[in-house]
Amino acid sequence: MRIRIVDAFADRPFAGNPAGVLLLDSESFPEDGWLQRVAAEVNLSETAFAHPVPSAQDADWALRWFTPKAEVNMCGHATLATAHVLHSTGAARGPVRFSARCGVLTTTAGDDGGITMDFPAAPLTSVVVADEIAAAIGAEVLSVYETGDDVGDLLVEVVDEKTVRALAPDLTAVAALPSKRGLIVTAGAESPATSGYDFVSRGFFPAVGIDEDPVTGSAHTALAPFWSKRLGRDELVGLQASARSGLVRTALRGDRVLLGGRAVTVIEGELHARP
Numbered sequence: 001m002r003i004r005i006v007d008a009f010a011d012r013p014f015a016g017n018p019a020g021v022l023l024l025d026s027e028s029f030p031e032d033g034w035l036q037r038v039a040a041e042v043n044l045s046e047t048a049f050a051h052p053v054p055s056a057q058d059a060d061w062a063l064r065w066f067t068p069k070a071e072v073n074m075c076g077h078a079t080l081a082t083a084h085v086l087h088s089t090g091a092a093r094g095p096v097r098f099s100a101r102c103g104v105l106t107t108t109a110g111d112d113g114g115i116t117m118d119f120p121a122a123p124l125t126s127v128v129v130a131d132e133i134a135a136a137i138g139a140e141v142l143s144v145y146e147t148g149d150d151v152g153d154l155l156v157e158v159v160d161e162k163t164v165r166a167l168a169p170d171l172t173a174v175a176a177l178p179s180k181r182g183l184i185v186t187a188g189a190e191s192p193a194t195s196g197y198d199f200v201s202r203g204f205f206p207a208v209g210i211d212e213d214p215v216t217g218s219a220h221t222a223l224a225p226f227w228s229k230r231l232g233r234d235e236l237v238g239l240q241a242s243a244r245s246g247l248v249r250t251a252l253r254g255d256r257v258l259l260g261g262r263a264v265t266v267i268e269g270e271l272h273a274r275p
Helices: 032-042 076-088 130-137 161-166 171-175 220-231
Strands: 002-008 017-023 047-052 061-066 096-100 103-109 115-120 143-146 153-157 182-188 199-205 210-213 235-240 246-253 256-261 263-270
Touching: 002 032, 002 076, 017 032, 017 076, 032 047, 032 061, 047 076, 061 076, 076 096, 076 103, 076 115, 076 256, 076 263, 130 143, 130 153, 130 171, 130 182, 153 220, 161 182, 161 199, 171 182, 182 220, 199 220, 220 235, 220 246, 220 256
Parallel strands: 017 047, 061 096, 153 182, 199 235
Antiparallel strands: 002 017, 002 263, 047 061, 096 103, 103 115, 115 256, 143 153, 182 199, 199 210, 235 246, 246 256
């Protein structure tokens, strides 16, 4: 059983966000405990598991994502990584439809090697929990939004890009905040005309075993509508300013968000512990 590690939202190895990808040859998933143990063994922010579905259904592959500690409802970078593996190995041609917890997700490979993913846009609801969050991240908070059940984060706006880059949050305090997954902290880009991106973010998810995620595709389903409304443009570029870093292209299309990026397979091997 082949297992791969793919760097997503990256055009070179050792950048972007690494994800484990396991394509199953069965028409159903193994038991959840086995999936969780594999994800814990891989020990990346997410490991994706996919199996083909019968052609009569409304999707081509079923897809699930696990952190080292828990299954999640939505994951962008591991979806990008899975689509990359399907196309690079010849297992798929043209658009690929994935059946997932958050609905049917469609990915399309471009002639330039990039992949575009069609995700539901996250609903944003303003909330007042700024004091606890400011204490947890050690920075002034301008606004806070809940992002709905699929994403499950608190979207936190801070003063500027320098503040986002300098954050050193109290992760124990972040894990205790009232969110299902964690925090997305964001600000507008300092120099969008020269930097090539419109906004910056970082993602902290200690409650699900991820202290800081390198590049969080699902977070951009919330960041895209937030910044598109602020900036008055439907098509934007976000930089997730982690140590590995990565660019995510976003396009708001009604209640959907298109997320674009590249991916690179870095490791491929054999998983001997079969279910």
